[in-house]
Amino acid sequence: MDIVYSDKFIEALKAAKSVVVSTGAGVSAESGVPTFRGEEGLWKKFRAEELATFEAFNANPELVWEWYQFRRDIIGKIKPNPGHYAIAEMPGLFDEFHLITQNIDNLHRIAGLEDFVELHGNINRNKCVDCGEMNYEKEFADFPPKCKCGGRLRPDVVWFGEMLPPGAIEKAFTVSRACDLLFTVGTSGIVQPAASLPPAAKQHGAFVVEVNIEATELTFICDEHIRAKSGEAFPVIVKKIKELKGI
């Protein structure tokens, strides 16, 4: 695919010392992970906002666990797409690079990124509601799953109304405010506090680029909007960065 770069975007790519990429469900769409609000969105079939809450888990743990096992099943069969792999090359191209993701699908890690901010947890991890112990099982003797202490296991993800993991959002805001260039990729920019990261970067002088197949709640604050699939756009962007750096 071809990307038309504005002079300002080229300048930003050349000059950037610190870069942040902030991703949502759209970055995994080409891997086959359903997004939340898209046509095949999880919101449609499973009323995600009613299921991704502790109240729903308390009221109907089987249903909530079935929803997560359904998603785990999909996520267990898929792999990162070229967008994940291109993003995973970026730490080597800038003095400072941070990835922040809202996704719980682990695909950025499988694509080779180790140290990044997982704002909403990880679907491959469970934790005990009662003793807090972490658990990495995928199949369970009991359903809904139980901890060896007898307590209730839950997916180690952040539900609506729940605080994000300690330190995660603080680090996300710190690096977003300090960066020169932030990419917001594959996110509708609705869920808070993640949706406030690109505006925070912008307020602190960063050049903000959106990569999305449609306009979003964040488009109006972005300096550049690349209307494309991230799996197609990011390999082209990374190639351009290497060209500009003579790599």
Ligand code: BV8
């Ligand atoms: C919190 C983990 C503080 C679980 C998720 C009113 C009442 C109650 C709460 C609130 C309220 N107003 C605001 C809130 C806060 C609430 C919130 O934001 N609600 C929203 C609905 C308004 N937030 C919270 O509750 C957060 N916690 O605020 O705590 C607190 C706590 C207690 C007391 C006081 C304060 C916690 C939010 C985390 C929820 N957990 N996930 C799970 O996944 O099961 S959220 C989940 O949904 C995702 O992680 C993600 O964040 C969100 C989905 O958004 P996106 O990733 O953007 O995906 P979406 O489908 O929307 O968009 C996909 C985009 O990709 C689209 O733009 C599409 O065009 C694009 N796309 C598609 N294909 C491609 C593409 N782009 C590029 N390439 C492609 N190929």
Ligand code: ZN
């Ligand atoms: Zn326990």
